[in-house]
Amino acid sequence: MTTSQRLAVIHTGGTISSRPDPNGAGVTPQQAPSVPGLAGVQVMDFQPFTLPSPHVTPPHMLALARLVTEVAPQHDGVVITHGTDTLEETAFALHLLLPAHLPVVVTGSMRHMEEASWDGPGNLLDAAQVALHPATRGRGTLVVFGGDIFDARTVTKIHTTAVDAFGGYPGPIGRIDRVAHAAHVEYFATPDARTPLAPPHLDARVEILYAYAGWQGEGFKEATRRSDGVVIAALGTGNLPAPLLPLIQAATVPVVLATRTHAGPVLPVYGYPGGGATLVSAGAIPASFLNAHKARLLLLTLLSSGLDVGEIRRVFKQDAY
Ligand SMILES: NC(=O)C[C@H](N)C(=O)O
Known part of the structure; x- marks a missing residue:
């Protein structure tokens, strides 16, 4: 008998949770997306807040780190969905605050749920499979976007609208692709190990x-x-x-x-x-x-x-x- 894997998905808002506002006020975060097509994986969803990422603050990042610390021991991996505008800041804060043995993957989308080219499901599936992959353990908080796997320290948003919106010097540390329906994950580098910081708050100005x-x-x-x-x-x-x-x-x-x-x-x-x-x-x-x-x-x-x-x-x- 094979035991199923357990995945925690923490939704925070962003375009991956967005669609046009019914009152015509533009695109706004409304509904958390679900992870598509993951046979044999138990998914547990969490939604601590639903914000466009320009509204995310360092105290939100600390709250997220605390939530990850709480849920990670009962799961084999953690995915965080987030708006892309400040995604790299939250990912870097989690890198600073969490121990590297926790497999945490942050992702988002550039197109909203009602667009034909919505990139949310693909990024979410990639993030989930990277988070659950045995080779991910020990690499700390990662960002997965457009099939590329990035180190939280170097990743940065490089385009305002393109679906391949993330890059940064010196580039991805890994890649997820699919062979038939199976995930093919390959890493080229491992982020350096370091001791996480434990600030009592993140209120310094x-x-x-x-x-x-x-x-x-x-x-x-x-x-x-x-x-x-x-x-x-x-x-x-x-x-x-x-x-x-x-x-x-x-x-x-x-x-x-x-x-x-x-x-x-x-x-x-x-x-x-x-x-x-x-x-x-x-x-x-x-x-x-x-x-x-x-x-x-x-x-x-x-x-x-x-x-x-x-x-x-x-x-x-x-x-x-
Ligand atoms: N693609 C996105 O998620 C952009 C959005 N403005 C956000 O960061 O919440």
């Missing part, structure tokens, strides 16, 4: 500022005054216009330097005023390969965990996330 040619630092002082930390989506390898150098030197909260460029690390290369080397000497913390919104979540999680600036610097420096 961290803002992002976006650099541009001619920025004189408008908004910087205000952002540092009203927040616990600031992330800058800087230029190239982490450079800024010269007026930012004294502002960063005088900042009293941690300032993390990410890049607005879509791939590559932040490195202290340039020594002109505002060059990355001068900013790091002034106290800025390079975000390595993390994009600005993931660097914000890491900083927010570390601040909410009570770490001081020295410890925060060490976590970013050692890529200990």
Whole structure:
């Protein structure tokens, strides 16, 4: 006798749960989708909230991590459906908060339920089969979209409307395809192991500022005054216009330097005023390969965990996330 596998599906909203509003107010999340065609799998659905993903906040992410921790021991895998706009942020938060042995897969769709090309069922089936696959164990929180399997640290939304909406440098770490009706899952890489963080809340306030040619630092002082930390989506390898150098030197909260460029690390290369080397000497913390919104979540999680600036610097420096 074969025992069936148990899958937990946690629905949070997004286009995968959406259809046009009956009152003509546009597309809105309304009804959770069901996992199609999974013989021999017991599916248990959970719906902690039903939100468009621009309404998802770090406290929602912490609540999700707690729900996964609660349900995962009774299941062989966990799938989370989520809106795509902030999907990578929730996936990265779960990566930070959950131990890597839990098979958690986040997915969504780009087309809503009433479109002929609705990509929800395919992504959901892929996510379910990846979550239940033995090779997935130990890889932490993953994102599955369009048959590609991504590491939560590097995945990013790369297109506003295409169904292959996710990518990121250096690309997928695996792939799910089908041979006849059987899932064929292959991995090319395993995310590094790390210790999960256990913040009591995710309420620290961290803002992002976006650099541009001619920025004189408008908004910087205000952002540092009203927040616990600031992330800058800087230029190239982490450079800024010269007026930012004294502002960063005088900042009293941690300032993390990410890049607005879509791939590559932040490195202290340039020594002109505002060059990355001068900013790091002034106290800025390079975000390595993390994009600005993931660097914000890491900083927010570390601040909410009570770490001081020295410890925060060490976590970013050692890529200990
Ligand atoms: N494709 C989507 O899910 C986009 C939607 N605006 C959301 O993130 O909720």
